[in-house]
Each structure stands twice: as C-alpha cells, then as structure tokens.
Amino acid sequence: MDMLISVLVILAKITCIFGGVITLAALTTLAERKVSAWIQFRHGPNRVGPWGILQPLADGVKFIYKEELVPDGANQVMFYLAPAMVAMPAMMGIAVLPFAAVSPLYQDTGPLAIANLDLSVLFILAFSGLSIYGVILGGWASNSKFSLLGALRASAQMISYELALLLSVAAILLMAGSANLVDIANDQQGSIFNWYIWKQPLAFLLFLIATFAETNRHPFDFAECEPELVAGFHTEYSSMRFALFFLGEYCAIIVMCAMTCTFFLGGFHVPFWADAPWFVQAGMFLAKICFFLFLFIWVRWTLPRFRFDQLMGLGWKTFLPLALLNLFVTGALVAAGVY
Amino acid sequence: MAIVKRKELSIGEKLYLPAIFRGLSMTFRQMFKKRVTRQYPEEPLPVNEVTRGQPRLAVNDDGTIRCVSCGLCEAACPAYAITIDGQETDRFIEREPERFDIDMLRCILCGFCEEACPKDAILMSDELELADFSREALIYDVERLKRPVSQLRPRLDYVYKVNERW
Numbered sequence: 001m002d003m004l005i006s007v008l009v010i011l012a013k014i015t016c017i018f019g020g021v022i023t024l025a026a027l028t029t030l031a032e033r034k035v036s037a038w039i040q041f042r043h044g045p046n047r048v049g050p051w052g053i054l055q056p057l058a059d060g061v062k063f064i065y066k067e068e069l070v071p072d073g074a075n076q077v078m079f080y081l082a083p084a085m086v087a088m089p090a091m092m093g094i095a096v097l098p099f100a101a102v103s104p105l106y107q108d109t110g111p112l113a114i115a116n117l118d119l120s121v122l123f124i125l126a127f128s129g130l131s132i133y134g135v136i137l138g139g140w141a142s143n144s145k146f147s148l149l150g151a152l153r154a155s156a157q158m159i160s161y162e163l164a165l166l167l168s169v170a171a172i173l174l175m176a177g178s179a180n181l182v183d184i185a186n187d188q189q190g191s192i193f194n195w196y197i198w199k200q201p202l203a204f205l206l207f208l209i210a211t212f213a214e215t216n217r218h219p220f221d222f223a224e225c226e227p228e229l230v231a232g233f234h235t236e237y238s239s240m241r242f243a244l245f246f247l248g249e250y251c252a253i254i255v256m257c258a259m260t261c262t263f264f265l266g267g268f269h270v271p272f273w274a275d276a277p278w279f280v281q282a283g284m285f286l287a288k289i290c291f292f293l294f295l296f297i298w299v300r301w302t303l304p305r306f307r308f309d310q311l312m313g314l315g316w317k318t319f320l321p322l323a324l325l326n327l328f329v330t331g332a333l334v335a336a337g338v339y
Numbered sequence: 340m341a342i343v344k345r346k347e348l349s350i351g352e353k354l355y356l357p358a359i360f361r362g363l364s365m366t367f368r369q370m371f372k373k374r375v376t377r378q379y380p381e382e383p384l385p386v387n388e389v390t391r392g393q394p395r396l397a398v399n400d401d402g403t404i405r406c407v408s409c410g411l412c413e414a415a416c417p418a419y420a421i422t423i424d425g426q427e428t429d430r431f432i433e434r435e436p437e438r439f440d441i442d443m444l445r446c447i448l449c450g451f452c453e454e455a456c457p458k459d460a461i462l463m464s465d466e467l468e469l470a471d472f473s474r475e476a477l478i479y480d481v482e483r484l485k486r487p488v489s490q491l492r493p494r495l496d497y498v499y500k501v502n503e504r505w
Contacts, residue, residue, distance in 0.1 A: 035370070038369070038370040038374075039366045039369050039370055040369075041369070041372060041373070041374050041375045041376070042374060042375075042376045043374050043376050043378065298363060298366065298367065299363070301366060302359075302362045302363050302365070302366040303359065303362060
C-alpha cells in the first residue's frame with residue numbers, strides 16, 4: 001500500500017511539474033515573439049485566442065502537419081535521434097528543481113521536487129553538458145556545411161563557457177557546503193540580503209553570461225547564427241523534429257533560469273517570510289524564473305551578436321581567470337571562516 | 340594606404356557593462372511606446388476621393404444606368420479586363436449595356452476607363468478589398484458594379500477638378 005501511494009505521489013509530481021514546465025516553455029516562445037514585437041513598436045501575435053495566448057498551440061498543430069524532410073546523404077539514424085538528444089537532457093534537468101520547501105502531497109516528506117538528489121547541481125550540469133551531443137550529431141548528420149559549422153561552433157563555445165559556468169558554481173557550492181539545490185536555497189532563507197547575489201556578485205555575473213552561452217542564446221547564439229549559417233545546426237530540420245529542438249532549447253533556458261534563481265536569488269524562498277505555504281513559494285519561484293526568462297528575451301532583442309574569435313577570447317582570457325580568481329578568494333574566505 | 344587610428348578605450352568602456360545596461364534601458368523604454376502597426380481588418384486603410392480603387396458603374400438617382408455601352412473603356416483598357424455587349428433602350432440615351440463584365444483579376448486599377456468615359460459612367464471607387472474563393476466569383480457583372488452616383492460624387496468632383504487643369 002505504501003509502495004502504491006509513493007508511486008502515485010511521484011507520478012502526480014512528474015505530471016504537474018513536467019507539464020507545468022513544458023507549458024511554460026511553450027508560453028516562452030509566445031513571450032519571445034511578444035517582447036520582440038513590443039521592442040520594435042509592433043503588436044506581436046494577437047489573432048489566436050485572447051492576447052494570442054493560443055499561438056503556441058497553433059504553432060504545434062502547424063508543426064505536426066508539416067512535411068518531414070530528410071536531406072540526401074544524411075545519416076538517417078543520427079538525424080532521427082539528434083532532436084531527442086537535445087530535448088531529453090534539457091528536460092531531465094526539470095526533475096531536480098525544487099519548487100517549495102515542503103511538499104503538500106500526502107505522505108511525501110521533503111521538498112516539492114520530482115527527485116531530491118544530494119548532487120542535484122551536478123545532475124543538472126551533467127545533463128546540460130550532454131545536450132551538446134544532440135547539437136553536434138544533428139549538425140553532422142544533416143550532411144550540410146551550414147549545419148556542420150553551426151555544430152562545430154556550438155561545441156567550441158560549450159567547452160569554453162562550461163568552464164566558467166562550473167567554476168562560478170563551485171564558489172557557490174563552497175559557501176553553501178552542499179551540492180543539493182534545496183540546501184543552497186535554504187542557506188539563503190529569510191532576508192533579501194541573505195541572497196548569494198550580494199556575497200558573490202562576480203560569480204553571479206559570470207554565471208549569468210555563461211548561461212547565455214550555454215543555452216546558445218543571443219549574444220552568443222553561434223550554433224544558429226542566422227545571417228551567417230542560415231539556421232546553424234537545425235538548418236535541415238523541419239516539422240516536429242525542428243519543434244523538438246526548439247522545445248529543448250527553451251526547456252534548457254528555463255532550467256538555467258531556475259538554477260540562477262536558486263543559486264543567487266534565494267530559490268523558492270519568499271523574502272522575509274521563512275515559512276510561507278507551498279503555493280506561495282512555488283509562485284515566488286516561478287516569478288523569479290519568469291524575470292530571468294524576460295531578461296533572456298530582452299537581451300536577445302537588444303545586443304548584437306559577438307564575433308566568433310571575440311567569443312573565444314572572452315571565454316578563455318576573461319571569464320576563466322575571473323572565475324578561478326573568484327573561486328580562490330571564496331575558498332580562502334570560507335577556510336578563514338569569514339562566511 | 341590609410342592607417343586607421345583606433346581610439347584607446349577606458350576601463351569603463353572595456354567592461355562593456357555600462358553600455359549594455361544603457362542599451363537594455365533603451366529597449367525597455369521602447370516597449371511602452373505607441374505601436375505603429377495598423378491592425379488591418381479592424382482598422383481599415385484611410386480612403387478619400389483621390390483613392391484609385393476598383394472601377395464602379397454610376398447609377399442615376401432615378402435608378403437608370405449612365406453607361407451607353409460605347410466601348411471606349413473597353414478599348415482603353417490595357418489589361419483587356421472589360422467586356423461589353425450593348426443593347427437598345429427606350430430611354431433618351433438610346434443605348435445601355437446588356438452585359439458589362441470586369442474581370443477583377445485582370446484589372447490593374449489604372450483608371451484609363453474612367454478617363455476614357457465620355458458619360459462619367461465608370462468611376463474609380465474607394466473600394467479596395469478584393470478576395471474570394473474562386474476565379475469565377477471575381478468576374479464582376481453589371482449588378483455587382485452598380486453604385487448610386489451620390490456615393491461616387493466626391494470622386495466625380497475630383498475628376499472634374501483635375502481635368503480643369505489641362
């Protein structure tokens with residue numbers, strides 16, 4: 001009986017959290033178009049449903065009806081697998097995101113997350129690193145020079161920026177003394193000044209910029225890079241396979257935003273209200289995520305794209321030394337017992 | 340050979356962050372400005388008597404058609420969009436069209452028919468929308484083309500005003 005209940009609880013959590021995040025990803029595509037429209041004095045999609053809210057649904061239906069093209073000379077197996085290999089790791093990250101300190105479900109102890117792993121930070125970072133395989137394979141299997149160039153750039157960029165990302169996270173892990181997202185969030189409970197953003201401003205900046213590169217977003221979207229590479233690694237993709245790339249990209253952005261919130265903005269904790277009920281905490285978490293999603297879109301429609309050598313120079317010559325310095329200083333301070 | 344001297348950047352400029360924040364605040368402010376897109380079906384294009392829309396046949400106040408089926412517009416039409424068959428009538432003008440078709444898919448809205456017409460019977464209206472589900476439905480016959488002359492009066496006055504100049 002207990003077994004059955006725990007299985008049901010897990011299933012309920014998976015349905016709600018996974019469904020919620022996928023819906024949020026769909027709405028982000030709408031928000032992307034809306035915000036870009038507003039910045040350019042346009043209205044954006046407003047024909048499908050009130051305020052265009054059903055546009056993602058209409059897009060989905062359109063994608064299903066589109067023809068699935070496979071280019072000549074493409075590696076069939078890899079070409080089919082690549083979109084799933086991008087989407088799956090991005091979605092895996094959702095599993096460990098904590099949405100509230102205490103789960104409201106029956107007989108469920110612990111935080112409101114599908115899985116409360118002790119190494120959840122490592123879990124997310126490992127899977128976000130894996131998603132690059134899908135990009136490389138998709139670009140290579142397409143048998144197109146644009147796709148291959150996009151994939152090559154994506155992989156080079158991933159390696160350069162993953163380092164800065166991990167090193168800035170390592171400073172946070174040192175301070176929290178745990179690699180569990182729940183512990184990290186709990187460490188920032190209470191006042192707004194307990195947030196790590198005040199203690200680790202440099203790590204915050206490095207992490208934020210590295211997430212832009214990690215998720216292939218502007219100004220670092222060299223994997224796609226429309227003016228140079230048509231559409232980069234997904235040039236040859238159409239129909240639902242293209243949609244899957246898209247979904248994976250937006251899921252990765254949401255997971256990265258959730259990570260940023262948890263590391264630097266107190267995660268699901270409501271400022272000055274330590275024992276808020278679970279729905280307030282989940283709402284707070286979503287609000288913080290939405291702020292960062294808006295930031296991602298906002299930056300995309302503000303900044304021009306980097307040049308590729310500038311990107312590499314920034315990653316290796318600026319971000320890596322700064323992240324290392326930050327890690328050493330934090331380590332020394334933690335060892336000296338200042339934090 | 341020209342040598343380009345690059346300006347030395349100060350530390351603040353090398354960080355780029357102040358410039359990025361300026362750009363972000365710029366785009367954020369744009370978001371609340373007035374939108375310039377016209378919401379077309381709800382917000383139609385502005386039209387006046389100068390608008391050269393689709394040609395229409397003027398109908399007198401007593402309900403008789405002005406056209407005498409002389410065929411001048413048919414001859415003037417560069418796209419061969421107009422087809423006229425005339426017939427006799429008891430009215431003073433003696434002739435009127437039995438058939439007057441304009442193929443709106445061929446019409447290029449040039450207004451030559453209006454210029455050619457000696458009776459001010461065919462005039463460019465301010466009607467612009469042209470959409471249907473078949474080609475046949477877009478060949479307009481007399482009944483579809485008729486408009487009361489009162490409705491076309493501003494255009495008629497405008498045509499007279501323009502012609503006075505010559």
